[in-house]
Amino acid sequence: MTIEFKVEGMSCQHCVTAVTNAIRAHDAAAQVQVDLASGRVVVDSAQPVDAMKAAIDEAGYTVTAVSNVTATGGAAR
Ligand SMILES: [Cu+2]
Numbered sequence: 001m002t003i004e005f006k007v008e009g010m011s012c013q014h015c016v017t018a019v020t021n022a023i024r025a026h027d028a029a030a031q032v033q034v035d036l037a038s039g040r041v042v043v044d045s046a047q048p049v050d051a052m053k054a055a056i057d058e059a060g061y062t063v064t065a066v067s068n069v070t071a072t073g074g075a076a077r
Contacts, residue, residue, distance in 0.1 A: 001046065
């Protein structure tokens with residue numbers, strides 16, 4: 001399942017790493033793509049969406065939108 005999160009609060013590469021690591025801590029197999037400029041985090045994971053969202057929240061960032069992009073053919077940037 002591929003989920004796109006809109007995330008507020010990411011401002012540099014450190015934030016990108018923090019968000020990526022937070023998600024990977026919940027699911028080591030997750031594929032994570034972060035587009036810093038647009039604040040989009042695309043996660044391909046078998047874990048529940050809520051768990052991914054919670055991981056981002058716990059890392060100190062704010063998820064403002066969640067969309068399932070699996071059905072629409074994926075996570076184009
Ligand atoms: Cu940063």
